[in-house]
Amino acid sequence: MAKILIAEDEKPINELIRRNLILVGHECTQAFDGEEALYLCQTKTFDLALLDIMMPVIDGFQLKRELPKELPVIFVTAKAGLSDRLAGLGLGADDYIVKPFEILELLARVEAVLRRTHAENVGLDIGPCHIELDTRRVWVNGEEIVLKPQEFALLEVLVRNRNFALSREKLLELAWNFDYEGDTRTVDVHIQRLRKKLGLAQQIETVYKLGYRLNTKK
Template sequence: MIQILVVEDERPISNLIAVNLRKAGYSCRCVYDGMAAADALDKARYDLILLDVMLPKVDGYELMNYITPLEIPVIFLTAKASVTDRVKGLKLGADDYLTKPFEIIELLARVETVLRRYHKTENILTVHDLVIDTSSRIVKRDGAPINLTKKEYELLLLFVRNKNVALYRETIYERIWGGEYMGDSRTVDLHVQRMRKKIGWEDKIVTVYKVGYRLEG
């Protein structure tokens, strides 16, 4: 299982991140200052670090000097939103830089992107009665493949990686179709309905009134 270290001193934010990472199938540990992060890195190996900049004892920028030789990818999480701060973080070796406040779905998308860049994603996902091989893009139930279109497969992965999270139609459209959502929900609704019928998840991918859809887990 992918191991993620969350270094964030604001406990409500840290807890929110941890809950959603675990729902998405990741294992994570939370620490609340730079020294505790260094101690954690001495004791265990992590696949990714989510690192706040403004930390007690040792800040995130200083901690990067300790992390860099370990060759662990880092995503900065910070309220410091200026271009200068962003450039500084990236020059220190961070793989991404996400400013607060942020949407959890965006954080999960960036986590997935960085892990994929480092070939650290899980190739086999088992969710409910489905087995998804992300390397071959094959979805099976009871050993039998299910024929999904490219968009249907991408929709399925989006729901699986955001299990128990209500996804707005505009968010789904922007993530899958890559354009600006213009308020016409027919494209999203049609693809979701066809996909969940094919995989037999009519009772698992539920409609959220005035929002969109949620995969219940």
């Protein structure tokens, strides 16, 4: 779990980001203008800041200049021009995401930055399992279980997108990549293997007419 500041003046977008980051286990603090975000960074400790650029009082670029250099920053903005991207990255931002964005892409980019800055908690307990994503190892009730590479790839996608309903097509895209030529039935087969090997029959839920969800709230 990471502590993340969301600085975004559009309340619906701020809340959308907050809710989805909380779903995957992060702790979020909201700011709705640059001045408030700066004050929060001066009084609290964060692992990552998500900054809009066009904010009241202090814009995102100026805010980045005033934040501690060691605080990782991702700009999340409607400013899609190359000059804006270069300006943001030139200020030392770790990533630059253009609105509108897919929430799964945002989560993936957040996790990538947290991995690079060693702020991501790569150990996770779900049901009887302890899962370590960095070492690609899994234990069930204290006993290590060896998964095949594709089984772990699917498990990692479920873990990184926990509490989200993912279609079979999306699971194929994320865990098998675009060049896989099989059909979605292979997802069902691998899901059944994970449920059996890891004792996650209740946690890996079937979502009717869609796909699957790893529910970590049970």
